Amino acid sequence: MLVMSSPSGAGKTTLSRRLLALDPQIELSVSVTTRAKRAGEVDGRDYSFISREKFAAMRDGGALLEWAEVFGNYYGTPAQPVETALAEGRDVLFDIDWQGTQQLAEKMADDLVRIFILPPSADELAARLKRRAQDPAEVIAERMAQAAAEISHWPEYDYVLVNRDIEACEKEIVAILRAERLRRSRRKGLGSFVRDLQAEL
Amino acid sequence: MLVMSSPSGAGKTTLSRRLLALDPQIELSVSVTTRAKRAGEVDGRDYSFISREKFAAMRDGGALLEWAEVFGNYYGTPAQPVETALAEGRDVLFDIDWQGTQQLAEKMADDLVRIFILPPSADELAARLKRRAQDPAEVIAERMAQAAAEISHWPEYDYVLVNRDIEACEKEIVAILRAERLRRSRRKGLGSFVRDLQAEL
Numbered sequence: 001m002l003v004m005s006s007p008s009g010a011g012k013t014t015l016s017r018r019l020l021a022l023d024p025q026i027e028l029s030v031s032v033t034t035r036a037k038r039a040g041e042v043d044g045r046d047y048s049f050i051s052r053e054k055f056a057a058m059r060d061g062g063a064l065l066e067w068a069e070v071f072g073n074y075y076g077t078p079a080q081p082v083e084t085a086l087a088e089g090r091d092v093l094f095d096i097d098w099q100g101t102q103q104l105a106e107k108m109a110d111d112l113v114r115i116f117i118l119p120p121s122a123d124e125l126a127a128r129l130k131r132r133a134q135d136p137a138e139v140i141a142e143r144m145a146q147a148a149a150e151i152s153h154w155p156e157y158d159y160v161l162v163n164r165d166i167e168a169c170e171k172e173i174v175a176i177l178r179a180e181r182l183r184r185s186r187r188k189g190l191g192s193f194v195r196d197l198q199a200e201l
Numbered sequence: 202m203l204v205m206s207s208p209s210g211a212g213k214t215t216l217s218r219r220l221l222a223l224d225p226q227i228e229l230s231v232s233v234t235t236r237a238k239r240a241g242e243v244d245g246r247d248y249s250f251i252s253r254e255k256f257a258a259m260r261d262g263g264a265l266l267e268w269a270e271v272f273g274n275y276y277g278t279p280a281q282p283v284e285t286a287l288a289e290g291r292d293v294l295f296d297i298d299w300q301g302t303q304q305l306a307e308k309m310a311d312d313l314v315r316i317f318i319l320p321p322s323a324d325e326l327a328a329r330l331k332r333r334a335q336d337p338a339e340v341i342a343e344r345m346a347q348a349a350a351e352i353s354h355w356p357e358y359d360y361v362l363v364n365r366d367i368e369a370c371e372k373e374i375v376a377i378l379r380a381e382r383l384r385r386s387r388r389k390g391l392g393s394f395v396r397d398l399q400a401e402l
Contacts, residue, residue, distance in 0.1 A: 116385075118394075122401030148402040154395055160385045162394070172383055179380035182373055184317075184361045193319075193363070194355055200323030201349040 001086070001108065002026070002177065003094045003101050003157075006117035007147035009128040011163040015117065016095050018170050023177065026091040029082055032058065035073035048078075066096065066103035071142065075100070086111075091177075098153035105156075113180045115173065116157035119147075120164045202287070202309065203227070203378065204295045204302050204358075207318035208348035210329040212364040216318065217296050219371050224378065227292040230283055233259065236274035249279075267297065267304035272343065276301070287312075292378075299354035306357075314381050316374065317358035320348075321365045 006012040020028055033047045034055050043049050050058075055074045058064050067076035077100060085092050094104065105112055119125040125147060129140050154160050159176055163169045180186065207213040221229055234248045235256050244250050251259075256275045259265050268277035278301065286293050295305065306313055320326040326348060330341050355361050360377055364370045381387065 118398065122398055125402075144402055148399045151395060151399055151402075154391075155385065157385055159380070159383045160388055160391055161383060172379070175376040175379040176383060178373070178376040179360070182360045182362060182377060184356065184358055187361055190355075190361055194352060197319065197323055198349045198352055201326075201345055201352075 001082075001092050001094065001104070001112050002180075003096060003104060003112060003114045004117060004173075005097055005101055005114070005150070005153070005157065006163075007119065007125065007150040008143045009125045009132070009147070010117045010119040011128070011166060011169065012095060012117050014166060015163070015170060015173060016093060018166075019093065019173055019177075022170075022174070026093050026177070027085055029077055029092050029094045031075050031077055031096065032064075033073060033075045035071075035075075047075075065107060066100040068097060068099035068103075070097065070099075071139075071146075077104075091181075098150060098156065101153075101156065110185070113159075113176065114157040115159045115161060115176065116154045117169070118151065118154065118160065118162045120162055202283075202293050202295065202305070202313050203381075204297060204305060204313060204315045205318060205374075206298055206302055206315070206351070206354070206358065207364075208320065208326065208351040209344045210326050210333065210348070211318045211320040212329070212367060212370065213296060213318050215367060216364070216371060216374060217294060219367075220294065220374055220378075223371075223375070227294050227378070228286055230278055230293050230295045230297075232276050232278055232297065233265075234274060234276045236272075236276075248276075266308060267301040269298060269300035269304075271298065271300075272340075272347075278305075292382075299351060299357065302354075302357065311386070314360075314377065315358040316360045316362060316377065317355045318370070319352065319355065319361065319363045321363055 004012050004016060016028065020026060030044065031047050032050050032055060034050060034052045037043065037049050041047065052074065055076065058078065059067050059076060063079055064076040065079045065082060067074060077094065077096065082092050094100070101114055126144060129143055161169055161172050205213050205217060217229065221227060231245060232248050233251050233256060235251060235253050238244065238250050242248065253275065256277065259279065260268050260277060264280055265277040266280045266283060268275060278295065278297065283293050302315055327345060330344055362370055362373050
């Protein structure tokens with residue numbers, strides 16, 4: 001389970017998409033949200049867009065691994081697709097904020113790898129948010145203000161990357177993923193491999 | 202601080218040399234030993250070959266980070282070059298066994314990354330030891346017997362690799378090194394970078 005968090009505009013969504021295209025072993029956890037769909041977003045790919053009533057029912061019924069309220073909208077991670085993927089030996093990528101990450105870490109700390117992505121500078125963050133250009137000006141101003149709050153949670157992550165260059169940052173994420181899969185604690189079947197090896201010696 | 206351990210013949214020495222050639226940020230901790238120099242070994246590169254009296258004086262004077270006795274010979278890691286390298290921001294590679302690794306982990310657990318390298322099979326391990334062909338037959342037999350004991354310590358390592366192919370194994374080590382350098386706890390200077398970023402937002 002790989003979590004990527006960052007303030008809006010630091011490049012997290014682009015990096016997620018590139019990683020998913022690159023690595024067939026990993027799949028995205030598609031969050032549910034009550035916010036309105038933006039232009040270009042696809043229901044079931046970017047988010048599952050649901051009503052507030054549906055969200056409340058999922059949350060209260062224990063069907064969400066984590067949830068959070070951001071700018072008056074609700075976001076959450078449905079438990080069932082994650083549990084299926086993990087049971088089938090696939091990795092899951094979570095594009096969630098610090099609130100969701102804290103909840104996931106409480107529930108499944110052992111299997112969680114947390115990456116925080118920082119923008120190279122405040123100016124660059126502002127430029128990226130303006131380039132996206134789908135949000136009204138007051139939302140952009142609010143996101144800039146929220147970025148400082150989101151960034152304050154960087155010490156809760158296992159890895160911290162500075163996204164100066166998208167290709168370099170992607171290579172760093174690939175190396176982290178590769179290394180984490182080689183961790184002893186994740187190498188299922190190695191115990192019996194070693195027992196066979198020792199028996200032959 | 203990167204530790205690589207494995208039974209003799211699993212490819213650890215070859216992998217160490219390749220990694221050192223590849224990565225200028227890392228340097229090898231050259232162990233001291235009381236055993237006789239083998240053909241092709243260079244004093245000060247493969248080991249510093251010293252007398253039993255010198256070894257005892259270093260050990261008793263606290264000049265060794267770890268030491269062990271293997272096949273009646275003594276091996277140890279001089280503290281001073283390691284401390285100099287770390288103070289200057291370089292990484293240090295240790296080609297030591299499980300006994301040395303345990304001692305290092307007691308002294309400096311936080312900064313230690315431990316990799317264990319397994320041979321792909323008992324037959325391949327035997328073939329590699331015979332190919333090396335510098336040891337008398339009884340030493341090879343003894344090393345095979347010791348391999349099972351060394352291998353039993355794999356659960357004490359952070360990463361476990363199976364050396365089926367030297368190039369693939371090298372790439373795995375490079376990914377581990379790259380990822381470990383991106384760990385939040387090792388990213389010196391990031392705290393002030395984030396404070397500057399937040400001040401601008």
